[in-house]
Amino acid sequence: MRAFKFVGLVVLSGAAVLCVAADGSWLKRVPEAERKRMNPMAAQPDAIAAGGRVFEDHCAKCHGEDASGRGKRPSLRSERVQHATDGEIFWLLRNGNLPKGMPTWAALPEPMRWQIIAYIKSLGPNAPVASSAAADTKPN
Amino acid sequence: MPRKVLGFLLQVSCNKLALLLLLCSLSLHAQEPPYFVTYSDALEEPGNLEISYKGISAAPTNTNAFNSATLELEYGLKAWWTTEVYLSGQSTQNDSTVFTGFRWENRFRPLMRNYFINPVLYVEFEDINGADRSFLEVVNHDSIADLYPANAEARAETEQALELKLILSSNTHGWNISENFIAEKPLNYSNPWEFGYALGVSRPFTLKAGSKSCVFCRENFVSGLELYGGLGTTQSFGLNGTSSYLGPIIQFNVPKGPSIGFEPSFGLNGNSVGMLWRFKVSYEVDQIFSHFRRNSH
Numbered sequence A: 001m002r003a004f005k006f007v008g009l010v011v012l013s014g015a016a017v018l019c020v021a022a023d024g025s026w027l028k029r030v031p032e033a034e035r036k037r038m039n040p041m042a043a044q045p046d047a048i049a050a051g052g053r054v055f056e057d058h059c060a061k062c063h064g065e066d067a068s069g070r071g072k073r074p075s076l077r078s079e080r081v082q083h084a085t086d087g088e089i090f091w092l093l094r095n096g097n098l099p100k101g102m103p104t105w106a107a108l109p110e111p112m113r114w115q116i117i118a119y120i121k122s123l124g125p126n127a128p129v130a131s132s133a134a135a136d137t138k139p140n
Numbered sequence B: 001m002p003r004k005v006l007g008f009l010l011q012v013s014c015n016k017l018a019l020l021l022l023l024c025s026l027s028l029h030a031q032e033p034p035y036f037v038t039y040s041d042a043l044e045e046p047g048n049l050e051i052s053y054k055g056i057s058a059a060p061t062n063t064n065a066f067n068s069a070t071l072e073l074e075y076g077l078k079a080w081w082t083t084e085v086y087l088s089g090q091s092t093q094n095d096s097t098v099f100t101g102f103r104w105e106n107r108f109r110p111l112m113r114n115y116f117i118n119p120v121l122y123v124e125f126e127d128i129n130g131a132d133r134s135f136l137e138v139v140n141h142d143s144i145a146d147l148y149p150a151n152a153e154a155r156a157e158t159e160q161a162l163e164l165k166l167i168l169s170s171n172t173h174g175w176n177i178s179e180n181f182i183a184e185k186p187l188n189y190s191n192p193w194e195f196g197y198a199l200g201v202s203r204p205f206t207l208k209a210g211s212k213s214c215v216f217c218r219e220n221f222v223s224g225l226e227l228y229g230g231l232g233t234t235q236s237f238g239l240n241g242t243s244s245y246l247g248p249i250i251q252f253n254v255p256k257g258p259s260i261g262f263e264p265s266f267g268l269n270g271n272s273v274g275m276l277w278r279f280k281v282s283y284e285v286d287q288i289f290s291h292f293r294r295n296s297h
Helices: A002-020 A046-056 A079-083 A086-095 A108-122 A131-136 B004-021 B151-155 B287-297
Strands: B049-058 B066-078 B081-092 B097-108 B118-129 B158-172 B175-186 B193-204 B223-232 B245-255 B259-267 B275-285
Touching: A002 B245, A046 A108, A079 A108, A086 A108, B097 B158, B175 B223, B245 B275
Parallel strands: none
Antiparallel strands: B049 B066, B049 B275, B066 B081, B081 B097, B097 B118, B118 B158, B158 B175, B175 B193, B193 B223, B223 B245, B245 B259, B259 B275
16 A cells, blocks of 8 residues: 555646646746856858758758748748757757657767757748748747 | 577577668767667756667587577657667577567656656566576576576576666766666566676766767767676575676767667676677667658648
């Protein structure tokens, strides 16, 4: 009986953790210090080209080759993403949004993550967005 | 007899699969570190299927040389949950080729954010026989003496076991450092809990991607080192009488192709096999079920 209670407690705790994690947008969870981080490779042509290659390898399978989203996976050309600071996107790449399906990319070396951000930002806020992904442009 | 046939088919199909994966050029590779035994906190991306072939060749002293083949199918169910099936077989020189069993594992990330040390919980059910040579983990007092019986005799000993691992992993400055603590409980007989460990460290040759695509450039190579071995049982916990291995690893991530890894594992004491030559090829199919959906339209 004690074992059942213990298992029940573990399950409830896990559910609580998941609920808390899924609550609200990821942007609200970014610490202020992280939010202010600047991309050391911002707007560098080489970094953008390299970031495009890394994006193609790791991100395009979910977000689409043109970053305009695929299925329920959000567009990265959306205003929300394009107006997010470099630090906010960097935080998302490191932590992911696991309850919503975004994995953590902490195993990718930090410079590669900055290269990806340089590429995403190079797409610009006014770039055309595929209609199928328009509904999913809000990050979680 | 059917298991023998299955084992032979597995060996043949695994060899063909390895060749196919080497030739194939349509896949992507994951961010997983290059380890053969050690697990890191990297899980399969949701919806992706990774197909791997892991081979071992060894020529232990006082017994026949063998080749072991393991086919691994790894699927990302959620960003925090990966499930995996292994099918293993082996072929022993002057003996036979046999199917040695299967494993079904699940890995969970209990914490939804990234920390300096990230825990992952691992639960596995395995149904293997005594002829297994996959060395996917080393526990208890596993030693070179386990390889002495002929396949026919070794296969008669079967084991269903529950295996648990606590995986701790850190990613810092391009380095991955992972520690696994293994606990295994045989289910079909009343043996005590058996323990083992695996430690790994790895780093890509370079931390930045180049602006132009290239094949044999530093960004496509990862090196590492892993140490693994047994830790006895609840009744005799410790390194005494166990086997341990140390192996440097090199992995080549073919651009838009498979990952190919190689590790010579050196036995560190008299209980260990002198050398295990490990080889693997991994091929990742992105969003496997979306291919079926597209085809259905």
